[in-house]
């Protein structure tokens with residue numbers, strides 16, 4: 001439009017309108033070039049841990065200030081874990097080895113506080129160390145699939161002395177093990193080799209899943225997390241449903257969703273470190289008696305094949321291969337390696353899509 005005959009006011013309006021157009025174009029360009037990766041999966045499968053790794057590997061690492069923010073979560077993980085074990089010895093009728101630990105179990109059973117400061121945690125250090133050494137607690141721990149114990153509890157109980165120091169600052173590894181369930185949608189943006197990436201982390205527990213639909217637009221790829229070691233555990237939410245069954249059911253609805261017909265869905269069979277420790281001790285066929293198992297249930301490769309088949313068979317579109325990795329989200333080296341492999345595939349598909 002020629003602006004020579006317009007009033008000053010109209011010219012300003014035209015300028016504003018052109019600026020809005022320019023901004024819209026720029027946004028559209030960025031939107032198109034940005035790779036959006038959605039992290040999905042049941043609760044405790046490792047999505048937020050993966051997101052922390054993306055920050056460590058591709059963004060700004062957690063500095064002292066950021067790590068100190070995890071201190072209350074670590075205290076909470078330790079106290080809640082110890083309380084859960086104390087309750088379990090009672091419920092399972094396991095006698096404690098030492099009477100003093102019996103008394104501490106009573107204290108823990110009534111424990112309701114939320115420790116925020118180091119000086120409030122110090123008093124628990126010695127009794128916690130003694131508790132964790134007690135054969136009664138060890139027996140309950142060996143039966144942990146019968147109750148709800150977070151996977152990071154043994155990691156933190158092993159290092160209570162260090163956590164109990166007044167100048168304790170969580171290490172990077174402690175940050176990765178610190179467990180807090182996700183209750184909102186977390187977006188993390190970073191550039192990887194010049195390409196803008198946005199990772200979207202959601203809560204996986206049942207109450208959180210109705211929020212997932214808000215994130216379904218313009219997705220480039222989905223990383224679907226499975227707690228692969230959870231085959232002998234039931235859900236935190238209902239204490240009945242097998243965790244692997246729940247995970248497989250969610251995968252089925254996601255992978256067959258029309259909205260994702262052009263989106264690559266990559267399975268992360270996570271907690272591979274825990275899976276390899278569990279397989280020699282626990283028999284997966286006890287939990288899936290009606291499913292056919294090929295091979296030896298105490299051999300890792302055979303259990304892995306069983307898991308792959310269980311997820312693969314629910315996919316309706318058989319024209320594509322199933323993409324999967326066995327991963328350990330708490331290991332930065334493993335995440336670097338695995339993410340590099342999936343990133344190249346995702347970039348290629350993204351270029352094909354735009």
Ligand SMILES: Nc1nc2c(ncn2[C@@H]2O[C@H](COP(=O)(O)OP(=O)(O)OP(=O)(O)O)[C@@H](O)[C@H]2O)c(=O)[nH]1
Pocket residue numbers: 041042043044045046047048049050150151152176177178179180181182183202203204205225270271272273274327328329330331
């Ligand atoms: N040993 C081990 N622990 C893991 C692994 N991945 C995650 N964890 C731990 O498992 C717990 C749960 O992980 P999160 O990343 O919080 O799980 P999430 O999928 O985000 O869970 P929600 O937010 O409830 O959906 C944390 O304590 C993690 O440190 C793994 O590969 N190995």
Ligand SMILES: [Mg+2]
Pocket residue numbers: 047048049180181182201202203204
């Ligand atoms: Mg989470």
